[in-house]
C-alpha cells in the first residue's frame with residue numbers, strides 16, 4: 001500500500017517525468033533527426049512506475065519495444081536514452097540500437113528488444129541464475145521483472161517460459177501491460193473471451209489483475225508479487241489493464257483510422273493515470289499548485305538539458321563497425 005504522502009507524490013512525479021519526456025521525444029521526433037522506430041508509452045505510465053518502485057538496483061528488469069517508461073522508472077540514464085534515439089555513439093547502446101534496444105546495466109535495466117517475446121526467456125535465464133545463488137534469509141532473492149504486452153501473450157515462448165519458471169520456482173515477475181491492442185487489432189479479435197491472468201494461474205503462477213491506470217493499485221499489487229518472488233514463492237504474474245494514447249509506432253495520434261470503437265480513446269483519457277493521482281493529491285490537500293508548478297519547472301529544465309547534451313554527441317566511428325558483433 002502507498003503509505004505516505006511523500007510516496008504518492010514521488011509516484012506522481014515519476015509518472016509526470018515519463019509523460020513529459022515522451023511528449024518531448026514526440027515533438028522532436030517530427031524534426032526527423034531520430035531515425036529509429038519509436039513506440040511511446042503515453043497513457044501507460046503507472047505500470048512502469050508502480051512496479052519499479054519496489055525494485056532496487058540489484059533487481060533486474062527486461063522490457064520490450066515500448067520500453068522508455070520501464071527504462072526511466074528503473075533509473076536508466078535519460079541523456080543516454082536520448083543520444084540512443086539520435087543514433088549517437090554516447091547512446092546507451094552505442095547508437096546502434098535505437099529506441100527498441102535499450103540497456104543500462106548500472107541501473108539494473110538489462111535489455112529491451114523489438115522481437116515480441118524476445119526478452120521473456122532471457123529474463124527467466126537471469127532469474128534462474130538468481131535462484132541458484134545462496135539464499136540470503138534477510139534479503140531474499142534478487143527479483144527479475146519482465147514487461148510485455150497483451151500481444152506477447154500469443155507467443156509460444158511466453159507459455160514455455162511460464163511453465164519453466166513455475167517448475168524452477170524462479171524469482172520472476174511477469175508484467176502484462178494489457179492495452180487491448182496488438183498494433184491495430186483488438187484483443188477480442190485475437191483471443192477467445194478469457195482472462196489472461198487466469199491462464200497464467202493455470203501454468204502454476206501466482207497471478208492477479210488490476211487497473212493499470214491507478215498507480216496506487218499497481219503499487220500495491222506489485223508490492224505483494226515482488227515480496228512473494230523475493231521470499232522464494234516462485235514466479236508471479238500481473239495483468240494490468242491500460243490503454244495507449246498515441247499511434248502504435250510514432251509520435252502522432254491515429255484515432256481517425258477507426259480501429260478503435262468511437263469514443264474509446266476519450267474514455268481512457270479520462271482515466272489518465274496522472275490526472276487521477278493529481279486529483280487525489282489535490283483532494284486530500286496533499287499538494288498545492290506551487291508544488292505542482294515546481295515539478296513541471298524542474299522537469300522542463302532536466303529534459304531541455306538532456307536534449308542539449310544528447311544533441312552535441314557524435315556518430316559512431318566507422319572503425320567501430322565490427323565491434324560488439326557475435327556470430
Ligand SMILES: Cc1ncc(C[n+]2csc(CCOP(=O)(O)OP(=O)(O)O)c2C)c(N)n1
Pocket residue numbers: 065066114115116117148149150151152153177179181182183248
Ligand atoms: C515475433 C514478432 N512478431 C511480430 C512483431 C511485430 N510487432 C511489433 S509490436 C507488435 C504488437 C505487440 O503488441 P503488444 O505485445 O500488445 O504490445 P503493445 O504494442 O500493445 O504495447 C507486433 C505484432 C514483432 N516485433 N515480433
Ligand SMILES: [Mg+2]
Pocket residue numbers: 149150151177178179180181182183
Ligand atoms: Mg498491446
